[in-house]
Amino acid sequence: MASNKQKNQLWASIDSIETAKQAAQQGVWAAAFVAIITSIFAIVSVALGGSLPEGMPAIDAWAFWDVGIFVAIAWGIHKMSRFAAVAGLVLYIVEQIIMRISNPSNFGAGLFIVILFILAFINAVRGTFAYHRFRRAN
DSSP states (O other): OOOHHHHTOTTOOOOSHHHHHHHHHHHHHHHHHHHHHHHHHHHHHHHTTTOOOTTSOOOOTTHHHHHHHHHHHHHHHHTTOHHHHHHHHHHHHHHHHHHHHHOGGGTTTTHHHHHHHHHHHHHHHHHHHHHHHHHHHO
16 A cells, blocks of 8 residues: 555655556646646637737637547546557647747746646556556456
């Protein structure tokens, strides 16, 4: 059984099915948060006719596809899908790279949060793979 100390770490050790599920849960929350924030930006952008204030990412109604994908990723990680965990990590990193290349003036904006989300998605990958490894061993 995992100690409380392990539950609160960004890089907790995964030594059981339970700790694997806890690690994967970080990816569920990250994907859900990405979907919620993207929804908010898309709704505001569509309501304002596509013109967002300076410094906000350019976003349009196509962003709702992204929302749907991240909702599916969150659900997949919740169901312990290795594919969903890897897809969430790769898609999040690719989108962050594209966003920062397309708007280099805001390159450092939110970088700390981005790193936390990447760690959460990495933990989801670690957790889902470990979960299946532990299940095979039992």
